[in-house]
Amino acid sequence: MKKSRVLNELKAEFPSLSENEALARLLVSGFISQLNPMVDELSDVKTAVSEAVTNCIVHAYRNTVGKVRMLVRIYDGSEVYIRITDTGCGIENLDKAMEPLFTSSPDEDRAGLGFTVMESFMDTLSVRSALGKGTTVTMRKKLRSRVQKDYNAG
Amino acid sequence: MTTRILFDEKNRCLVMLEGEIDHHNASQIRMKVDLAIDTHCPAELYLDFSGVSFMDSSGIGLVMGRYRILREYGAKLFVTNCKGSIRKVMQLSGMSRLAEFVDGNFEGQFERTNKEGVKNEEVQSVK
Numbered sequence: 001m002k003k004s005r006v007l008n009e010l011k012a013e014f015p016s017l018s019e020n021e022a023l024a025r026l027l028v029s030g031f032i033s034q035l036n037p038m039v040d041e042l043s044d045v046k047t048a049v050s051e052a053v054t055n056c057i058v059h060a061y062r063n064t065v066g067k068v069r070m071l072v073r074i075y076d077g078s079e080v081y082i083r084i085t086d087t088g089c090g091i092e093n094l095d096k097a098m099e100p101l102f103t104s105s106p107d108e109d110r111a112g113l114g115f116t117v118m119e120s121f122m123d124t125l126s127v128r129s130a131l132g133k134g135t136t137v138t139m140r141k142k143l144r145s146r147v148q149k150d151y152n153a154g
Numbered sequence: 155m156t157t158r159i160l161f162d163e164k165n166r167c168l169v170m171l172e173g174e175i176d177h178h179n180a181s182q183i184r185m186k187v188d189l190a191i192d193t194h195c196p197a198e199l200y201l202d203f204s205g206v207s208f209m210d211s212s213g214i215g216l217v218m219g220r221y222r223i224l225r226e227y228g229a230k231l232f233v234t235n236c237k238g239s240i241r242k243v244m245q246l247s248g249m250s251r252l253a254e255f256v257d258g259n260f261e262g263q264f265e266r267t268n269k270e271g272v273k274n275e276e277v278q279s280v281k
């Protein structure tokens with residue numbers, strides 16, 4: 001497979017406060033708007049980011065505040081790459097965690113559908129996690145952008 | 155974020171949700187809706203999404219949680235006016251097997267019934 005070029009990149013880091021769920025959505029939608037995305041594509045990406053960031057806040061740093069890192073890249077061919085990382089508690093059983101409707105906190109009105117949303121709204125989802133070390137969620141989505149934008153260096 | 159709650163004389167309760175429903179906002183909405191349920195024990199609860207601009211799976215958790223409360227005492231849940239991306243998220247949840255999904259101007263309906271029936275302000279101020 002041909003390696004595609006990184007055209008633009010955004011890095012953000014913020015504490016795991018629930019106020020920052022909206023901030024993360026705002027950042028990602030502002031950043032990818034340069035690709036001229038369709039309305040439905042934009043809300044797909046925003047929803048997936050909201051899920052990943054919420055999981056850091058609700059699960060990874062339960063009862064504590066830690067750092068959430070977000071990396072967004074735009075690749076050649078209108079491809080959006082998103083990586084969300086926490087250094088929280090990690091996930092013991094990833095297969096089980098990713099099952100639709102599974103949640104470790106049913107008493108808090110969690111639906112257990114965060115991973116399901118990320119999986120169905122993005123083209124690819126991969127999750128790496130180590131107990132006690134943290135979790136990294138990586139997602140990609142190719143947009144059906146209307147016009148290919150010119151990116152000029154400098 | 156505002157959440158208007160209307161009642162009518164048939165003991166139905168309509169919640170006009172507004173803005174973005176994420177984990178951060180959901181707890182406040184939940185408190186308001188649960189207070190209305192506790193206070194009035196409506197026979198039917200309508201959650202209206204026409205004013206909702208964004209929702210993630212926290213919104214589904216909100217709906218599922220209210221469904222469980224209502225089911226306990228035999229009340230019925232209606233989910234109304236889910237459009238676009240809200241509908242897409244809702245469809246992933248299988249909620250359509252638990253609640254009835256309907257579209258229409260329920261706000262107008264409730265306001266109309268209320269002219270002859272109960273006044274919203276009065277009902278809302280009941281503790």
Ligand SMILES: Nc1ncnc2c1ncn2[C@@H]1O[C@H](COP(=O)(O)OP(=O)(O)O)[C@@H](O)[C@H]1O
Pocket residue numbers: 051055056058059060061086088089090091097098102103104105110111112113114115116135211
């Ligand atoms: N970043 C994370 N750190 C630790 N645990 C996580 C993380 N993300 C998800 N999980 C675990 O995976 C489960 C499923 O996540 P999800 O599908 O988003 O459902 P929900 O958030 O509603 O519980 C969570 O209940 C939690 O136990």
Ligand SMILES: [Mg+2]
Pocket residue numbers: 051054055113114115211
């Ligand atoms: Mg989640």
